[in-house]
Amino acid sequence: MAEWRLAGTLDRCPPGNLLETEVDGHRLVLANVDGEVYALLDRCSHQEFPLSDGELDGTSLECIYHGATFDVCSGRATGLPAIAPVKTYEVEVRDQEIYVQIDG
Numbered sequence: 599m600a601e602w603r604l605a606g607t608l609d610r611c612p613p614g615n616l617l618e619t620e621v622d623g624h625r626l627v628l629a630n631v632d633g634e635v636y637a638l639l640d641r642c643s644h645q646e647f648p649l650s651d652g653e654l655d656g657t658s659l660e661c662i663y664h665g666a667t668f669d670v671c672s673g674r675a676t677g678l679p680a681i682a683p684v685k686t687y688e689v690e691v692r693d694q695e696i697y698v699q700i701d702g
Contacts, residue, residue, distance in 0.1 A: 602690065602697045605637065611696065616659070618650035622700050626687065629670040631657050636670040637689050637698045643668075643675060643682040 603621045606628055611617035617628040618640060625640040627650040640650050642661040649668070652661045658676065660667045666680030673686040688699040 600688075600699045600701050603700050604695055605689075605698045606696045608635075608691065608694045608696065611635065614654060616650050616652070616654050618648065621698055624700055626698065627652075627659075628689075628696060628698075629654050629659060631670060635689050635691055635696050637687040637696075638668070638670060638673055639685040639687075641684070642666055642680060643684050644680040649684065 605619050605621050606617050611628045611630045613630045613633055615630055619626050626637050627640040629636045640648050642649055644666045647663040652659050657670050658667050659670050664679055667677030668684050669676050673684040675681055690697045
């Protein structure tokens with residue numbers, strides 16, 4: 599059963615920024631797009647490099663290692679060399695704290 603877990607705080611992930619975090623052994627990257635926070639597995643589907651090292655441009659996250667791009671809202675691969683999506687997680691912001699839903 600999925601449970602909500604604290605992943606970070608809004609002050610550590612302001613709009614336009616990424617935040618690398620670990621929740622219950624899951625390495626995640628949080629992306630703040632104009633105040634809306636998204637959570638993805640912190641691993642590029644192309645060669646498993648950390649997406650948290652990448653660059654956020656609007657809703658697009660670019661892996662700096664080979665240039666693959668992903669939509670942070672859906673995890674969908676939007677640019678080669680990646681063709682597979684990245685796992686996403688449900689997010690809730692409560693009193694400036696970011697929670698993600700993790701499968702238990």
